[in-house]
Each structure stands twice: as structure tokens, then as C-alpha cells.
Amino acid sequence: MNVRSTLIIIFAAILFGCTSTEEKKEVAVEEGAPAGEKTQAYGAGEDTGTGINPLDDPNSPLSVRIIYFEYDSSEIRPQYRKTVEAHAAYLASNPNVIVTLEGHADERGSREYNLALGERRSLSVKNQMALLGASAGQIRTVSYGEERPAAAGSDESAWSQNRRVEILY
Amino acid sequence: MNSIIKFINQRILFILLFLAPIAHSADLEIIIDKGIENALPIAIVPFGWSQASALPPIDVSAIISDDLARSARFAPMEEQDMPQRPDDFAQINFKDWQKLGMENLVIGQLNQTETGEYIVDFRLLDVYKGKQIVGFSIPSGKDRLRHTAHEIADIIYEKLIGVRGAFATRIAYITVIKNRDGTKKYTLQIADADGFNPQVLLQSSEPLLSPSWSPDGKKIAYVSFESKNSMVYVQDILTGKRERIASNPGINSAPAWSPDGSRLAMTLSKDGNPEIYVMNLSSKSLQRITTNSAIDTEPAWSHNGSMLAFTSDRGGGPQIYEVPASGGEPKRLTFVGPYNARPRYSPDDKYIAVVNGESNTYRIGVLDRKSGQFDILTETRLDESPSFSPNGHMIIYTTTGFRGTELAATSTDGTVHQRLALEGGEVREPAWGPFMNQ
Numbered sequence: 001m002n003v004r005s006t007l008i009i010i011f012a013a014i015l016f017g018c019t020s021t022e023e024k025k026e027v028a029v030e031e032g033a034p035a036g037e038k039t040q041a042y043g044a045g046e047d048t049g050t051g052i053n054p055l056d057d058p059n060s061p062l063s064v065r066i067i068y069f070e071y072d073s074s075e076i077r078p079q080y081r082k083t084v085e086a087h088a089a090y091l092a093s094n095p096n097v098i099v100t101l102e103g104h105a106d107e108r109g110s111r112e113y114n115l116a117l118g119e120r121r122s123l124s125v126k127n128q129m130a131l132l133g134a135s136a137g138q139i140r141t142v143s144y145g146e147e148r149p150a151a152a153g154s155d156e157s158a159w160s161q162n163r164r165v166e167i168l169y
Numbered sequence: 170m171n172s173i174i175k176f177i178n179q180r181i182l183f184i185l186l187f188l189a190p191i192a193h194s195a196d197l198e199i200i201i202d203k204g205i206e207n208a209l210p211i212a213i214v215p216f217g218w219s220q221a222s223a224l225p226p227i228d229v230s231a232i233i234s235d236d237l238a239r240s241a242r243f244a245p246m247e248e249q250d251m252p253q254r255p256d257d258f259a260q261i262n263f264k265d266w267q268k269l270g271m272e273n274l275v276i277g278q279l280n281q282t283e284t285g286e287y288i289v290d291f292r293l294l295d296v297y298k299g300k301q302i303v304g305f306s307i308p309s310g311k312d313r314l315r316h317t318a319h320e321i322a323d324i325i326y327e328k329l330i331g332v333r334g335a336f337a338t339r340i341a342y343i344t345v346i347k348n349r350d351g352t353k354k355y356t357l358q359i360a361d362a363d364g365f366n367p368q369v370l371l372q373s374s375e376p377l378l379s380p381s382w383s384p385d386g387k388k389i390a391y392v393s394f395e396s397k398n399s400m401v402y403v404q405d406i407l408t409g410k411r412e413r414i415a416s417n418p419g420i421n422s423a424p425a426w427s428p429d430g431s432r433l434a435m436t437l438s439k440d441g442n443p444e445i446y447v448m449n450l451s452s453k454s455l456q457r458i459t460t461n462s463a464i465d466t467e468p469a470w471s472h473n474g475s476m477l478a479f480t481s482d483r484g485g486g487p488q489i490y491e492v493p494a495s496g497g498e499p500k501r502l503t504f505v506g507p508y509n510a511r512p513r514y515s516p517d518d519k520y521i522a523v524v525n526g527e528s529n530t531y532r533i534g535v536l537d538r539k540s541g542q543f544d545i546l547t548e549t550r551l552d553e554s555p556s557f558s559p560n561g562h563m564i565i566y567t568t569t570g571f572r573g574t575e576l577a578a579t580s581t582d583g584t585v586h587q588r589l590a591l592e593g594g595e596v597r598e599p600a601w602g603p604f605m606n607q
Contacts, residue, residue, distance in 0.1 A: 072482075072486065072487075072508075107551065107569075108526065108529070108531055108551065109487070109508060109510055109524060109526050109531055109553065110467060110480065110487075110510040110511035110524045110553055110554070111378050111379065111511075111553065111554070111598065112378075112379060112422055112423040112436065112466050112467045112480070112510075112511065113464065113466055113467060113480050113482075113487055113510045113511065115378075115399060115420055115422055115466070116420060116436070116438070116443040116464040116466045117464065119419065119420050119438055119442075119443065120442070120464065123442075141419075142397065142398050143399070143420060144376065144394070145378075147376035147378065147394070148376065154550075154551060154569055156529075
């Protein structure tokens with residue numbers, strides 16, 4: 001199962017890695033390829049000095065506010081490295097800003113274990129941000145476990161969107 | 170005989186209408202998916218009724234019959250197959266019942282007194298000996314008649330099976346109803362074990378989870394997100410008075426009562442990651458039980474009070490561990506499958522029910538603590554939250570059906586399955602309450 005899902009991730013990455021976000025929506029997502037990854041696209045960030053709050057800039061890496069996880073995992077995958085770095089840098093340069101990291105899990109398994117898993121995901125992002133210069137005091141974490149799914153349904157396309165940490169300013 | 174077996178194997182649909190005075194009470198259905206073929210035949214003759222001019226307030230014999238049928242240990246005879254309908258001993262023609270091979274017969278009467286109270290007389294009879302096995306005359310009130318019927322079913326069950334029946338008990342559960350604006354309404358409810366008489370104990374726009382009965386059946390501990398974080402509350406069922414008992418930073422969840430009711434085991438992550446703690450409920454002092462960088466959660470207290478079982482992923486994936494309730498070195502108990510979580514001890518502490526996961530399938534499994542034998546009881550795909558009936562004969566749990574999450578029950582040997590569905594909403598996290606001693 002692990003080998004299979006890894007293969008599917010690689011396959012999905014090769015197949016969809018260069019397509020537009022709109023096309024991705026049409027694809028029936030298989031195991032291990034979070035449909036939510038469509039939100040990972042971001043621009044070059046040439047907005048510096050325009051006076052726009054970078055949080056409101058759709059081209060900023062800060063516009064990515066959801067990090068998706070693999071099953072029963074709280075490891076931040078490489079494709080979210082830039083997202084975490086951008087938010088950590090923003091928090092470091094704006095010490096008065098407070099962020100809430102909301103951890104979630106998919107519906108499978110027990111609710112209380114999923115509550116713990118959601119917390120571990122939010123703490124994983126928090127720790128990474130702190131290592132990258134944000135102050136731990138700026139980061140609040142909360143876990144909702146499987147109680148607040150982003151997508152309804154009992155299949156991998158829904159589950160992959162529900163295993164997530166939401167970055168809420 | 171054939172018709173009895175057919176009756177049990179059929180998919181039977183009981184529509185239970187709720188009459189409780191709450192705003193959103195809804196119809197609940199009990200669907201028997203699968204019964205057993207060696208169930209004990211029993212004939213429960215429609216009870217006599219003293220007021221010929223009016224209909225009886227409830228059908229006592231039908232409630233008894235439904236209870237016994239749901240247990241899967243009994244195959245109640247259909248009314249149309251009965252050779253006669255006696256409602257007192259003198260009318261019984263035992264030979265007619267013997268000819269049908271019917272060993273056990275229940276007759277009774279519902280009487281209304283001049284003061285408006287009720288008296289339920291019933292007799293359980295051995296058809297071959299032509300003798301009474303047990304008989305009682307039970308005073309009742311209009312609001313208690315269903316309870317009295319469940320008590321009669323408990324007595325019949327105990328006399329013929331040898332173990333106290335659990336029909337006159339209650340269940341707690343969480344419901345989730347989607348509002349038109351997309352928001353959700355969560356309620357904590359209790360109902361009779363057959364789904365009747367639901368009462369809302371708490372309603373919230375934020376998630377509720379993990380209801381847990383106090384051993385005396387008077388209080389329920391649960392987790393509420395009403396303050397935008399998981400926090401543990403204890404609520405008195407009769408008065409509705411509630412107390413927030415754990416509101417630390419991080420997770421406050423998974424409450425489980427000690428069998429003497431003085432302490433509550435729970436999961437707190439205030440010290441960095443989820444650990445098992447035991448709170449003394451009068452002093453609110455905490456004892457930390459686990460010390461591990463992994464997830465430790467979902468404590469369950471053994472009924473003899475000596476052990477705590479819990480879920481931990483210290484070995485990689487979630488598995489069940491057990492530790493002395495006073496603290497000590499945890500020992501791993503489950504080894505079948507990559508995912509075992511949310512343990513619950515059987516009332517005799519011989520078994521532990523868990524959620525067993527493999528790939529995308531999550532089922533209810535039971536571990537025999539002594540032999541290590543592990544059996545899967547359910548056949549559906551996303552099962553969770555097992556809870557033993559207080560006599561240990563049934564397990565109620567949550568399953569995901571075509572209408573969403575609903576309650577289901579199975580006998581502990583996996584031979585019978587039932588579902589309990591709420592129209593238009595989800596029902597989940599059932600917790601079977603204790604025996605209520607009178």
C-alpha cells in the first residue's frame with residue numbers, strides 16, 4: 001500500500017506537475033495526491049515596494065494558507081517548504097502579528113486519535129516556523145481533529161483535502 | 170418453527186416515533202440486518218388491557234418482543250402464528266403450544282387503577298412443565314410504562330439466558346445536523362437503549378465529542394469546542410448543571426471515569442504533546458500517567474479499577490497499550506494490523522474492543538486479553554467508537570452508511586448486526602450507560 005501510494009504520488013506529480021490549477025480540478029485524484037495541492041501555485045513575488053499588504057497579494061507565497069499532509073503523518077512535505085518559509089519570514093518581520101495554525105485530520109480511524117494527530121500537524125508547522133525565525137509567542141495552535149472537514153465524502157479525494165493545517169491570520 | 174427463522178432472517182424495519190417534547194426530535198429507525206438461526210423461540214402473547222373502551226397507552230408485549238428480538242438470543246413468535254391468546258394462566262392450553270415446539274411463553278395484563286396509575290402483570294411460563302418460571306406485578310406510571318416493559322424483558326432475559334438483560338438502560342450519543350446556511354448543529358443526547366425517549370443534554374454550534382457515563386449513570390463527561398478549543402466538561406443529567414474541568418492550552422479530551430467515580434482519566438497536551446493524566450475530581454489534582462514523545466490518548470479504565478488501556482503511536486502507528494492506573498511501564502497489547510485505537514474494556518475485563526484499521530477499512534475488533542486472540546466483528550468500512558452494553562453481550566458503535574454516520578450494534582460474537590439511523594442527520598459516538606440499580 002505504501003509502495004503503491006508512493007508510486008501514485010510520483011505518477012501524479014509527473015502527470016500534473018506542470019498543468020494549470022484549473023485542469024487539476026477536473027482530475028479524479030487518487031490516493032496520496034491531495035486535490036488541495038492545486039492551491040500550491042504561487043508567483044515570483046515581485047510585489048515588493050508596491051505598498052500592498054503582502055498577505056492580500058494573490059501572487060505572494062503568503063497567499064498559500066493550507067498545508068496538506070499524508071495519511072497519519074505530520075511531516076511537512078518539500079512542496080510546502082517555501083510556504084512555511086514565507087509565513088515564518090512574514091511573522092519574523094511583523095512581530096505584532098499573531099497567527100493561528102488549525103490542525104485537521106481525515107475521518108478515518110478514531111476521533112480522539114485524530115484530534116491528537118491534528119495537533120501534531122499544527123505543532124509541526126509551528127516548530128518549523130519558529131526554527132525559521134518566527135517567535136513561538138506569535139503562533140497559536142488548535143486542533144479540530146476530524147470534526148471540521150473541508151471536503152465532504154468518504155474517499156481519498158475528500159480525505160486528502162481534510163488532512164491539513166490552515167494558516168489563519 | 171420455519172416462520173420464526175424466516176422472521177429473524179428477514180430485514181425488519183421498525184419505525185420508532187419519538188414523542189419527546191424537544192424541538193428537533195426525529196424519527197429513528199432500527200434495522201436488523203442479520204440475525205442468528207439458533208435463537209431461542211419464545212411466544213409473547215399480546216397483553217390484556219383493563220379498559221375495553223380505550224386503546225392501551227402502549228403495547229407492552231410488543232416492546233418486550235422487540236427488545237428480545239434485537240438481542241438476537243431470542244426469536245419471538247409472530248402474533249398471527251399463535252394458537253391462542255391467553256392473558257391469564259387459567260386460559261392457557263399448554264398442549265397447543267407444545268405441538269408447535271414452543272418452550273417459553275409470556276402472558277400478561279396491563280391494568281389501569283382508579284387513580285390513573287398502571288400495574289403490569291406478567292408471567293413467564295415453561296410450556297412443557299406447564300409451570301410458571303417467574304411472574305411479577307409491577308406498578309408503573311404512564312411515563313414509565315416503556316421502562317417497565319424493558320424491565321420485564323430484562324427479567325425474561327436473565328431467567329432464560331442466565332445474564333442480566335440490558336434493555337432498561339440508556340445510551341448517550343452525539344448528533345450532527347447540517348443547517349440550511351451550511352453551519353452545523355451538534356447535540357449531546359441520551360435515549361433509552363432502543364432509541365426511544367431522546368433528551369438533548371447540550372446543543373452547540375461547535376463540535377461535541379467523546380461522551381462518557383459516570384459509573385452511577387448520573388453524569389456525563391464530554392469534550393466541547395465551544396471555547397474554540399477542546400475542553401472537558403462534566404454535566405449532571407438530571408439538573409443540567411455542568412462544570413468545565415479541563416481547559417489547558419492544547420488538547421483537553423478523551424474523558425474516562427474510574428469505576429468508583431472519583432477520578433477521570435483524560436488526555437492533555439499542556440506539557441507539549443498528548444499524554445494520559447488522571448484527575449481527582451474533588452481536588453482537581455492531576456497525576457501524569459504517560460511520558461512519551463508520541464501520541465498517547467483515548468484512555469479506558471478497566472472495570473476492576475486497576476488498569477488503563479490507551480492508544481499510542483510510540484511504536485510507529487497507533488496501537489493499544491495498557492498501564493497500571495497508578496502509573497508504570499506501558500505494555501503493548503495489540504499486534505494484528507497497522508492501526509488499533511480507542512480501547513474499551515468489556516464489563517468483565519476479559520475483552521477489549523478497539524477500532525482496527527487496515528488500508529481504507531476500519532472495523533470493530535475484539536481482543537481476548539488472556540489468550541491474545543483477536544477477532545473482527547463488523548463488516549462495514551468506516552466503523553468507530555465501540556461501546557459494550559453493561560451485560561457485555563452487545564457492542565454499539567458508529568458506522569458510515571449511505572445516509573452518513575449512524576449507530577450500529579453487534580453481538581459480541583459478531584452474529585447479529587443492527588443499525589440505528591437518524592433521519593436527516595448524523596448520529597455518532599454512542600456510549601452505553603451503566604445498569605441503573607433500583
